[in-house]
Structure formats: C-alpha cells, structure tokens
Amino acid sequence: MYVQILYNELMVEEAGYLRIGELSRRTGVAPELLRAWERRYGLLRPARSSGGFRLYSHADERRVELMRAHLREGLAAAEAARRAVEHSALPDEESASSAPELETATGSLREALDSFDETKSQAALDRLLGGFAIETVLRNAILPYLSDLGERWAGGNATVAQEHFASNVVRGRLLGLARGWDSGDGPRALLACAPEELHDLALISFGLALRRRGWRITFLGADTPIDTLVDTARQLEPSLVVVSATVRQRLTPLVDTLRRLRRQTRVAIAGAGATDSLAEAAQVELLDADPVTAAAELV
Amino acid sequence: MYVQILYNELMVEEAGYLRIGELSRRTGVAPELLRAWERRYGLLRPARSSGGFRLYSHADERRVELMRAHLREGLAAAEAARRAVEHSALPDEESASSAPELETATGSLREALDSFDETKSQAALDRLLGGFAIETVLRNAILPYLSDLGERWAGGNATVAQEHFASNVVRGRLLGLARGWDSGDGPRALLACAPEELHDLALISFGLALRRRGWRITFLGADTPIDTLVDTARQLEPSLVVVSATVRQRLTPLVDTLRRLRRQTRVAIAGAGATDSLAEAAQVELLDADPVTAAAELV
C-alpha cells in the first residue's frame, strides 16, 4: 500500500505542476530570484510546458524551503544551495528505480530490527536515509514499521522487547538527525508527550518534518507533566505547542489546562489519542494526519 | 576505535562552508581578528571560493572556540593559538593541561542545556567528545551534570522540562555513539531498565563503557517488563543481563524472577535503586559504582 502511495506521489511530482508565480507565492521568494537560483546554483530543475513555462515539482518546492532554511542559518546563498541540492535527492534519483529499492531497504530494516540486530538495522537505515528524503523514509518505512509492530504485538506476534529495541535504535537515529533543529529564526514549536505517554517517536518525526520547513524545535519528550510544559511555554514563548498521546485517557485530564494555555499560544494535540471532541473541548487544533503530512498542512 | 570514527567525521565535514562574516557572528570574533589569527598563527586554514572568499569548516569554528576559551583562561594569544591548533589536530590527547578545558566545556554544556539551547549544547558536546575519551566525558561531564540536575530539581531549582530537554539531547548523542555496539565477537550484554523506570541514560553510558572493553550490547531501554526481558534473554543467550532502576521499589518485585533467571545467565542489578540486600535476595551481582567504573570492574 505504501509503495502505491509513493508511486502516485512520484507521478504527480514528475508531472510537474507549479508555475513560477504559484511557487513564488507559496515560498515567498520572488520569481526573479527563483530564476536566479536556478541559473546560478542549479537549485531547481523545473520541467517545461510546451510553451516554455517552468513547471515545478514538489521536490522543487521542498528544495526552495530547504534553501531558505539554510539562508536563515546564515549560510551564504551559494553554500545554502549546494546543501539544498545535495540534501534533497534529485527527483529522478528518487523516483526512477527507487520504489523497489525503498521496499527492499524497508524489508531489511524490519528484519534486522525484529531480530535484535543493531548493526544491520543501522545499515538499512543508512540505505534509506542515503537514498530518500527524510520525509519519505519516515512516512514509508519507519512509521509504518512501528505501527505494524504495535499491531503485531497486540496480536501476540511480537514482543515488548522487540518494540523497545527497535524504538531505541530508531530514536537514536532520529535524534541524530535532529541535531541543531532549534537553530535559525523560524517560528518555534514546543513539543511534548502527555503525562505517562512514552511513545515519542512520532513526535520526533513530526519535529523533523517541521524542521524541514524552517521551524525551530524544542523537544521535551516522553511523559512531560503539564505544569512544567506550561511554565516552559511561558518561558520560551513558542509559536506553537504540540502535545501528543497514543490514547485518549492521557489527554483528557489536560483539557482545562490546554484551554488556558490556548490564551497565550497556539496549541495543538496529536497522536492516536487526540480526537475531534477533545480538541473541541480544549479549543485547540487537532493534528490527525501522520506526522509528515501534519507538518506539511500546518503551514 | 572511537578516535578513528571521530577522525572520519572530521574528514567528512572538512568541506568549507562559512564565510567570514557568519563565522564572526557565530563566534563573536571580529573578521579582521579572524584574518589576523590566520595570518599570524595559522589558526585557521579556510578553503577559498572561486572568487577568493574564505570558506570555513566546522573544524575551523571549533578552533576559534578553543582559542577563545584559552584566551579567557589568560593565555597569550600566540600560546592560545598554538594550543588550539595542536589540540584540534589531536582530539584524543588528554594532557594534564586540558583539565581546565574539560571544565570550561562542561560549563558551557550545563549552561546551554539549562537554557534549552540545543545547538549550543551540541557544540559543547562536540568539544567534549572531540577532546576527551568518552569515558572521561561520561564520568566528568555528562553524568555529574545529570545527577546535579536531579538534585537541583529536588531542591526546586530546576524544572522537569529542563531535565527532559537535557535528557533527550544527551540521549540522542549517546545513542549516536552507540552505533554498531552489538557487532564483533565479544561477550554479549543485555541491558534494560526495570518496569516503570524511565531513566535510561546511565544504562546507556554503562553500555558504551562496556562496549569500549569489547562487549556486544543489546539495549532494551526504559520500562522493560520483566517477562519480555526473560524471554529475550532466553532467545539471545547473553553472557550478562543488567537491570537498572533509580529507586528500590522498582526492583523489589523482580527479585524472584531474577533469581530464576540467574540459573541460566549471569545477572546484575544497577542504579541507585540497586541495594546490597536486594542483590543478595535475588542472588545476583550488584553494580554500585558509577557506570564507567562499574564497566571497568566487571571484567
């Protein structure tokens, strides 16, 4: 199923569909500048319409976002572009023969994690992260594997130890990618799991996806008491606070506090435990898509 | 081995990327002075853009930080530069004269973590891990900081959020160092925190220290149910199982199970919650030193 989704996305990407004005509006970068970046640094490789208009893909849009993020960090334009190009796999690289490769690598990741083989797991993650954009890896490999593992556990076909082992390998890797995610001058997001909630990987994924869009992330992690979250929000004055939980019960007691917090900051709840009615009761936003999509929709 | 890894890392990131203005902003050293330090002491060896602009690498940035630290200590500029160059060329050198440097870097780590500054924290960790053996960093910087943070929290001088934030930064870093720690052909250790126990950093530290002595590590992490630990021990047949907890109560219910597990494997308990009487009751070993020392004494 995920492979199918990937294919569809890639088709759309390959088809190219944004003209320069629309890309400019979305990214806030002047058309002249977009052309200059293309000419000078090869940042973008738009397809062309029959009449010669540039047609940009999702990947192009992402590259512009990356470029802007790097500029905010203070890098020179030439260097920012070099990194943006390097860091986001070229669309043809990611599409042509790679959907099977994605599937293969995901398969070996699953196998390695299931059998407590850390070294092989890291190698599989290397292949994934080396060949695909991080959003792709999260959405198509890591997150599906984790939720599948949860289901297998519920069905008695996986152990808690496997889940713990896999979580720690993945957590280390994701936190490694998170390095420096609080730098720059984008809006700041404060992320925390609800009290008693120990599943932080989806929240880290969300942070990474948000980071790619220029946000600054402050991550408090699992089992964060609501009082200290409120205090920290007051101290850091983030543009957004996200509280995540896998089950409803862990969010229910927070409703009143979140509603109060809502008066000073934008607040959202996320995770399988975040329901429509809870969001309504607390008068906060609901992030109900997968972490990568949620980050994309947030902007 | 770790030195080798570090070297490789430095090689990879050797590519220049910061222009002089940005390096100046980041380090707080005027551009003129940066050029003067390069000209007079050879402190920096920036690459050049095609047009002749200096392009500095991470290593250069670190050298400037080192230089500044030495200047703050009162060294003359020439001497400070000499040390900065020498030290950054030999990251594993732990001379007597570097104790102040260890202290300085630990200070900036504390400051950065306390104020939710992830980027600065990582930079401080870079300096620590670049300049000292990992055991030194764990024993003299990271673990003391964490226990101090715990005490400050108990005394009302630190928040849970600070503890959570710091834990996640450090956890990401340590798990990054843990990469591949299950490979090789040494004896295998299976590490887990007791049920409900969420503090896993000391246990990770212990795993890293053990790894340096040739062990293979399988890490299950926080809040591991005892049943799945026993199952996994049966499956992996490790040479040693370690269960860790910060308070006694989390180990007490495990005594009987551990005694049974003892019949098939060597077992130890660790952490502040592991007491003499518990170890005796369960007939298992007691690791009561700090993680690094405990690993050294285990052999």
Added chain:
DNA sequence: CGGGATTGTCCAGAGACTGTACAGATCACC
C-alpha cells in the same frame, strides 16, 4: 622605567556575491 614585541583594530580601493529590476517577446486563456 624604557624599548621592543605582541595584539586588537582600522582603512582604502578593488572585486565578488546576491537580490532586484527592466525591456521586449512569447504564452495561456477567455
């Protein structure tokens, strides 16, 4: 204390880097 060495700062003129602007032509769509 005096004199030399050290060290942080400053400058001018030239060139590099980068965002923006414009002219004249073409394209897309009603």
Added chain:
DNA sequence: GGTGATCTGTACAGTCTCTGGACAATCCCG
C-alpha cells in the same frame, strides 16, 4: 484580440570580502 503571466538576457546597486599595511594600546623584560 486582449490581458495577465512568463520567457530570456542584461544590468545594477548594496553588501560583503579581499589584500596589505598602518597604528595604538598593552605586555614583557632588562
């Protein structure tokens, strides 16, 4: 056919950086 968007190519201004040397404050040592 008209209107708005986009095309190419070039130009330009503002900012940053370069080199090489000068200079004043400070330090060190006899």
